[in-house]
Amino acid sequence: MKKIFVVFVFLSSTFSFSQKNISGFSVTYNKNIETYFLAEILSAEHRKNNKDFELYKMKECSVYQPVVKAALQKYERLKNSDIAVSTAKLNDILMEKYGSGNDVLMKPLMYHSEFPATDWINNYQFDNNNLTSTQNKEVTDLIKNYLSELSKFYSQENIEQFFKENKNFYNGGINEYSKQIPKGFTKAMEQFYGERFHSYTVLISPMMMWPIEDHEGRGIATEVVLKSGKKNIYEIASPFVKVEGQGQFGYDNQFQARFLSVHEFGHSFVNKEVYKRKDQLVKFKDLFKKSKLKEAMIKTGGYGDYQTCVAEHLVRLGEIQTARIQKDTERANKLEEYHLKNNFIFLPQLEEKLREYNSNREKYKTFGEFVPQLLEVFENSSVEFIDHQLNSIKK
Incomplete structure (x- = not known):
């Protein structure tokens, strides 16, 4: 897509x-x-x-x-x-x-x-x-x-x-x-x-x-x-x-x-928070090129830039959460399945990380305040993990 x-x-x-x-x-x-x-x-x-x-x-x-x-x-x-x-x-x-x-x-x-x-x-x-x-x-x-x-x-x-x-x-x-x-x-x-x-x-x-x-x-x-x-x-x-x-x-x-x-x-909601934190994605910039992720993202939607890859992941995370807030479980599950098949491999980790945001809204008033924590998911990854996840999608 x-x-x-x-x-x-x-x-x-x-x-x-x-x-x-x-x-x-x-x-x-x-x-x-x-x-x-x-x-x-x-x-x-x-x-x-x-x-x-x-x-x-x-x-x-x-x-x-x-x-x-x-x-x-x-x-x-x-x-x-x-x-x-x-x-x-x-x-x-x-x-x-x-x-x-x-x-x-x-x-x-x-x-x-x-x-x-x-x-x-x-x-x-x-x-x-x-x-x-x-x-x-x-x-x-x-x-x-x-x-x-x-x-x-x-x-x-x-x-x-x-x-x-x-x-x-x-x-x-x-x-x-x-x-x-x-x-x-x-x-x-x-x-x-x-x-x-x-x-x-x-x-x-x-x-x-x-x-x-x-x-x-x-x-x-x-x-x-x-x-x-x-x-x-x-x-x-x-x-x-x-x-x-x-x-x-x-x-x-x-x-x-x-x-x-x-x-x-x-x-x-998302882009402004990701693009102003370009300097916090130094490691992921390298991982994006060295792994199979760049090629996969280009095939998915022409997403050949590492910042765009991050933004697209977080936007999809927001889609799923919006459906859950609306108590539309069917839509949330369908979106999750759909995006995982389209190479958005970090979604499970991001959803797990998001638990802290959802349970601590007094501390994190806005999504933007929590974005640095979500960026850690990308920064702390590895070529091996990325390629393994992408290979699993193909099977």
Whole structure:
């Protein structure tokens, strides 16, 4: 299963669903995100990196993603347009020079006011702790310039009309996803992590191409800090069910919808705690390379960085705990089994370690305060243990 993380912001949209207003949870879509993925479709033939995969995605997804098919039919004439070329160039540069995928574009897309607006919700700055401050500024400028182009593309080509023409499908997707979500899950997450955010928003993305296999799609997480200091967090979800008839919209699978939502929101609680403690993972950085874990994590979801491996483990730990708080034992057990089969070998040790956190919440008010203890699980491991656990999964 391939996943990516980092993204969010509540922008007005014609249709939205709210579990309960008090929970701050809603399901909607965002025109900036959809316009970007439209530009990405148009850019496929201009890519240098991953061109074969991009073309494969387009061919595959246009069969069972109606919005992708409609976009190709309406905008095929723009395959050699300036936005198609610049979108391909941007993604190639991000990958070649800065080691980043298109997931990093979701955050600035959400920091930008929803098209056709041209202003920004708050000041956006790219930040990757594997890059220098100069490199981070280069990426910031690169992305901001691109979003200016994308905004002009939206207006010049009247992309607004596309959303009006496909209004019923987007509305259907929102309603379909909304039916899969367990009530109160954001409260359970807040209870486990010991903190809360201003809003929790699922953004369906019928335009995002991701080949569907076994009802597995792609989720991207991100967040936006408002000028008030409040933080909105988001999950951007590709379809994970093939649309094969009327009344289907690509999101009618309860396990995947619940998994993606809790997972992607979980990154906003977890990532900030892991990445600021990079210096506490010196030994694990070496273990990650020397063992078979790096290769396994890349196959699992493209997780080729040791910090990402840790964050993904802790997010999955949070998924299981959230289900337990909701007294959904079946979901908790299914998640545990699912993740262990997908090479998240440290979960049993992390769950054992977590007993101290759960039984001592007076001392550990937030999950972040306990993260240093969880990092010890990774630091105190060995190549022999890691490889043995991975070999056991294969049997």
